[in-house]
Amino acid sequence: MxxxxxxxxxxxxxxxxxxxxxxxxxxxxxxxxxxxxxxxxxxxxxSRLPTEPQGKPVVYQVFTRLFGNKNSTNKPWGTIEENGVGKFSDFTNIALQGIKELGTTHIWYTGVPHHDVIRDYTAYGISNDDPDVVKGRAGSPYAVKDYYSVNPDLADDPAKRLAEFEALIERTHNNGMQVIIDIVPNHVARNYQSLAKPEGVSDFGEHDDTSVEYAKNNNFYYVVGEDFAVPDALNVYQPLGGEPHPLADNKFIERPAKWTGNGSRKAKPHFNDWYETVKVNYGVKPDGSYDFAQLPEEYMQLDVQAHAAFWADKKVPDSWKKFRDITHYWLDKGVDGFRYDMAEMVPAEFWSYLNSSIKIKNPQAFLLAEVYNPDLYRHYIQLGKMDYLYDKVGFYDTLKAVMQDKTSATQLHDIQSAIADIEQHMLHFLENHDEQRIASDDFAGKVGGAEMGKPALVVSALISRSPTLLYFAQDVGEDGSEDMGFGDPTRTSIFDYAGVPAHQRWMNEGKFDGGQLTLGEKALRDFYLKVMNISAYHPAMxxxxxxxxxxxxxxxxxxxxxxxxxxxxxxxxxxxxxxxxxxxxxxxxxxxxxxxxxxxxxxxxxxxxxxxxxxxxxxxxxxxxxxxxxxxx
The missing domain is CATH 2.60.40.1180 (Golgi alpha-mannosidase II)
Known part of the structure; x- marks a missing residue:
């Protein structure tokens, strides 16, 4: 005041x-x-800027199944036939150029690996997924069922789904941008089963000794002697909104039960646990001790070649090798980098092993990790060989408080000073799939709305050498207010079939020219275009x-x-x-x-x-x- x-x-x-x-x-x-x-x-x-980006990346995160969806029905718990779905083919050259004009250097296609989904694809040899252990009808992109394939929802012809994604990779490259996809090493879907794995590759858990809670080369942890039980959700949640389904019977066969993705060791996890996933074993014993070689402290200062050499003669847990093979598979397909979900739940030594192998294969690979503990930032950058980490707990949380008039803007200087030695590794964002939309009522909708994102964007995108992440429809002020079923309003749902209204107005029935945007939305996008081009192209950055x-x-x-x-x-x-x-x-x-x-x-x-x-x-x-x-x- x-x-x-x-x-x-x-x-x-x-x-x-x-x-x-x-x-x-x-x-x-x-x-x-x-x-x-x-x-x-x-x-x-x-005309005032160089013609090529100057080295400060701009990542455009798109929720792939929502981007091209033209259907505006938005029925809660609606089926794919009722609410529609976007496809790989919706990313036309015109659409990709609309993304690139925001200064974008990398597109993060969220939700590409084949995850659980409540739709019958048995005609393509895909087993049906059980609503009792799937969140939403369209499923969580972080409950991956097959790492060697892609979500059949996204393909015009599900039988050719992998080829259609490979064509999208090529189109993205032809439009001057690189491709990032998700890798979720901490957990996989409860019913993980790869139909597309290469010859000689075994599934997670295929060779596990299920008679013991832990073994170094087991891929999972087990609750020995107990069967898995679906968590109680009465008065909280009904699968598919209560719609009858032959598999929605409050049962899921898993013998013995596995530890749940967030680390719960109960055969019957709590509803708030990540019950749709199971925890992957990286050689961390149940008492927390490590069953693998640990890197000496001096490796914090050594390059990826030294890290790769360190692991060359070491016996590492089987799960390490599986994820190395998965990432290399996608690199061979033309993918340029990865966004790692909940990276701090996996030991830094594994990241040293994995990331050094990736960098040897592709020195320009873009490696972004979700890490929320500031005390671990340097550990995962220097020892784990990450390129970039989320700057959430420090910068984003403080900037959000400034926007909501809960703290002074000068606090942002303090945040930057605290990470001065690693600031170029700390990715900035105002929105992503986990966070509230700026224009939502619970964020800034009742105060400045999407306009409050303007001063925040300028600070977030220009204050450091770090990359900037934009979430699709952020630039046109999407408020995420739709209540689509499992997903909460204020965040665009990642669990349901839905249309995204403000984005659909920019999409304009596939013309991607902003033809249906309001004057305010057009002005907002124009502002984003200018700021993000300064961020990507200006040498001072x-x-x-x-x-x-x-x-x-x-x-x-x-x-x-x-x-x-x-x-x-x-x-x-x-x-x-x-x-x-x-x-x-x-x-x-x-x-x-x-x-x-x-x-x-x-x-x-x-x-x-x-x-x-x-x-x-x-x-x-x-x-x-x-x-x-x-x-x-």
Missing amino acids: CGQKRSIDAKKSLLLFVLSLGLYACTPKQEKLETADEKPMMFELK LGEYVPIELTNPDKTIAFIRHADEHTLLVVSHFSVDNSVTISVPLPENILQNTTNQEGLELLTGDKYPLIKQQNLGFIKLNLAPMQSVIIQL
Whole structure:
């Protein structure tokens, strides 16, 4: 709120200079300043940027079964015939170019490996899946049933499903982007059975000794002497919304019971456990001790060749070899990288073994891991040889709190400082399949809505050298409000057949031209296009981050991105109600290296004078609610 200033530790002379000018003050809510959206969109940003990405990746996550679906019925628990489904073939060259224009370098096709799904594909030799151990009708993409095949829902001809995905890989490459798919080493579906495995490859658990809880080369852990029992879900959940189904009988045969995916050792897991999956054994004994060689500490500093050499003569658990074979299979198909689900639930030594083998095979492979414990970040990057980790618990959670007016924007500087040594490895995002949509009522829908994503996007995408992840339909303000069955509203369901309304308006019956978007949605996408192209193409994005201390940082954050002769000043204002006039001090070294007398604002083409007095300088800004500026000095 206006008037609630925090004391900061700034250079005294510079601080007094700025304060003496009286250039930081609240503007009444009714005094409306001109914003970028109200200006004619005449400024051509592309002409100011290099023609090739500069090395800061942009990952576009698409939930594959939802992307091309034109059906808007959205019946809760609806079948594929009622609610429709998207296909690999919906990713046309036009659609892919629409993705690429967001600065995208990698597309993460979520939900590709064949997972459990409640639909009859027995005509193709696929066994029916049991609703008692499947979440939703369309199934969880993280209960993989066959790692050597793909989801038959996604194919025009299920018999040719693998060939159709291979064609999509080729189309994606032809459109100048790379392909990422999910690998979920921690767990597999309860009924894992590969129909497409190569000759000589055995299924998970096929050769396990089920008479013991644990053995090094068992793929699973067992509850010896007890049968699996479906968890109690009365008054909580009914499979398929209560619709009759021949297999929905509260029974699933598994003898003996296996440990559940989240580590539950009960034959009858709790409903909130990951009961649709089983935990994979990586040579971690039930007491937590390791049944494999451990890497010496100095390997934190050694390269993938040294890691690969370390494992070359070691006897590793069978599960390690299985996932090595799976990832290499997909690399041979043309996949360029992997997103690893819940990576911290698997020992870092396994990741050293797997990732070093991948990097030897493809040095450019893109390896992204879901790790939520900040104390383990360096362990999984340096010892596990991950390229990138989610920056959720630090950056995303803090940025969300800023957007919801629960903390000061200056906290983001503290987060960046805490990971300065690994910041280029920490992937930033505002949405993904696990998180609430920005425009949802529980996030920012009752405050700034999708517009609140604008200042957040600028900060998230531009503050560091880290990659940026966009979730499909984020750029058009999808609110995820549909209640589709198993999936919760506020998050676009990953368990149900559904249409995604805002995305469908951009898709425009397969034209992918935004023809049905509202004016607000078009303006939002235009904003995303500009910011993400700056993120992907501007040379300053590969340089240093310089935080700028403001006299009142609660609602506003400012920083410099600087590389050689390229300098950007970035300022984002998070207030939903108040405009502000602010004086942004420029660091002395930046000021000395800047010969221009004005800065060019890259979102609008406006020019801002540099005000200098002796060795001090600043730029004066008038910021509307939720406005950002990106000024090239």
